Amino acid sequence: MLRIPVLLLVLTAPAMATPIADIVCAPRDEMSQKLTRQFGETRIATGIRDMERILEVWTSERTGDWTLVMTYANGQSCIVAMGEDWSPAIPVSKDDPA
Template sequence: MINRLFLVLTICVTAPTLARAKMSDVSCDDSARMLSMLTEVLGAERQGMGLRDPETMLEVWVSPRDGEWMIVQNYANGTSCIVAMGENWEAGLAGPA
């Protein structure tokens, strides 16, 4: 929970205009700034990606140091949004369940 608060505060600090936005808008930013925040600030690594539609790419990011994960939705217009996040990520094993 503390890391989620840190994530929201980081976004507000790196993009001051978002601080005045509604809380539901805080999780979106320019794709380049979002990438920088995920990799440099949070130390997250992209674990997978896939097309949602011709204009939208979904990515799963995981922080190996604490197991927190985020699903980032990237739009063709250069905007990215964190659409889900959680804790205790466990990589799945290939093969039948």
């Protein structure tokens, strides 16, 4: 819950602060470890964007926080979106008339 205000503070910091790429991007393994250890998130979905990019959804069951991560062919991963109150879609049965 605290990470969104902290990220917003970092994003709005003066230009002399650490570059944003240093904060929201990291090598794939480092990003995975940070999301798992620091935020208690688990990867729940992965999709291929194109030949150069893979999109991952990470969530925390405990807090409901979610993070969208884009991983590039060069091994770098970047957070592209994050939020709260993740709610997985409930699959609809093929027999459901709706």
